[in-house]
Amino acid sequence: MKSATRTVASLTLVLRIAYFGPEGTFTEQAARALAPGEDLTPYETVRLALQAVRDGAADAACVPIENSVEGVVPATLDGLSDGDPLVATAETILPIHFSVLKRPGSGEIRTVASHPHALAQVREWLETNLPDATPVASSSTAAAAVGVVEGDFDAAVSAPVAIEHYPLEELATGVADVRDAQTRFLMVRRPGELPAPTGADRTSIVAAAVNRTGTLSDLLVELAGRGINLTRIDARPTRNNFGEYRFFIDFEGHVAEPRIIDAMTALRRRCHLRFLGSHPRADGVAATIEEGAGNQDFLDAQAWVDAVLKGEGA
Amino acid sequence: MKSATRTVASLTLVLRIAYFGPEGTFTEQAARALAPGEDLTPYETVRLALQAVRDGAADAACVPIENSVEGVVPATLDGLSDGDPLVATAETILPIHFSVLKRPGSGEIRTVASHPHALAQVREWLETNLPDATPVASSSTAAAAVGVVEGDFDAAVSAPVAIEHYPLEELATGVADVRDAQTRFLMVRRPGELPAPTGADRTSIVAAAVNRTGTLSDLLVELAGRGINLTRIDARPTRNNFGEYRFFIDFEGHVAEPRIIDAMTALRRRCHLRFLGSHPRADGVAATIEEGAGNQDFLDAQAWVDAVLKGEGA
Structure with missing residues (x-):
């Protein structure tokens, strides 16, 4: 999927998407879903894929979270909180169902390779269906699939997309x-224009306190206190120091909403905060809004205080 | 380390310790540190090691947390929160430094195997010291060490304890x-007598809310609100359901302390709670006690309310 327009980055219509490789893995499948028709390049580690975006070698990166x-995927959390800021602009959720691949026409399966x-994640399936094969x-x-092509193993447990890369x-x-x-x-980019709020969004932050x-x-x-529902929280030790933590927090809502702006402002006073993005949820679940905690409630309250300040109300 | 006394469980002086194997891994090393001289048996998975304790086949199990x-190690968190209750009675912290093992007198290292x-975790070391070897x-x-013994690979990246099991x-x-x-x-057992409080303890719970x-x-x-310091928090999705979580919380203190009893009682009202143990911290860090939040403060407050109730004070 290399693009001839790639060398003229500022003019290209095809986006350069880095992803955590190699080719033929679930992350490639996610990158295809999030960026169909774009120029996908595998990187050896999550950190290198993110670095490609920071360096400008890629416009965006697709990584598992x-x-x-x-x-959680520790390499992604650490990679997003260290180094220059990156923000997630989209997400996708893939079911993790594997394909078992073999060489065309090959016979008995004595070895089955995979990560x-x-x-x-397929142990029971193997015990039932290939009881005599050695894992x-x-x-x-993907390396397992390559090993089958090269005759090192008889079968590979792979992402479904692997069949498109290998003659199996x-x-x-x-x-x-x-x-x-x-x-x-997640699809992450350098900070820039945010996706528009949809009412079913997720906002991610990392707080170092x-x-x-x-x-x-x-x-x-x-x-x-602002009726904002958490969807995930992870505490990661600061590198090499048990007991000191960074908190990765996902919650419902979009940073462009008044209720979320109010909360982010309050959090910013309390800790070092990094914004990791606001984007639509892949599952489409609308934000829970408690009574008195909707965006109009926040706007009305602000308007009332403004009026008090101007001597127009009390 | 099999013991002849093993068959008479109720009379034996040697404890039967299950651990997450195979032999020659860091978990065996931790089990030796936590239960020197006891009868150690490796189990293929964390879940099987915990099951051995639940079944009575082992007196305790050593697992990474x-x-x-x-x-965190998801298999351990899930294994402790599902099934019959188990409680941690001790912990140890091991530095993760590897040994690189080879056959005695062997020559060039062309392949290096490990998990x-x-x-x-040793990629940079390999690039510097064995740049021509294929990982x-x-x-x-431990399987890597076995592979070196059998001539499948030239070297293995192993736990230091592996040298005691293999002729390398x-x-x-x-x-x-x-x-x-x-x-x-952690060393975990079936519920029973708790280790005594030391002033430098850790208590673990799982809350399903x-x-x-x-x-x-x-x-x-x-x-x-009770001045109790968290040392770790992890939210694990309830199996197969994104967005529904169990919270694994570690905090300073011992469940035998009045301040911790007060907190546990309050938490119990709010959620389904499972106690995962109170034991000395491996790092020996004493609990932080805020002003007005010491055990004597809790006892004094309780005594005052008792006096009010009896009409002996106001």
């Missing part, structure tokens, strides 16, 4: 022990 | 790109 089985996380760990689901055939598709396992992916009793409670009270 | 680079997480992923650091020699020790990477391990705005804030306010 959380999995319903494995939890250890993927092997763990072999590889560095990625599907032994099975939709394979997963946990039927509803899913991963959320001094380590004293009640710090996190103080931050969450600012959100709860 | 968090790593300063990779974050992908371990390879990631190969294995299912565990050390090419290098103390290998780690991040010098201060460390992992915390209805998913509404302010839930987590309400819980943390109960701790902050």
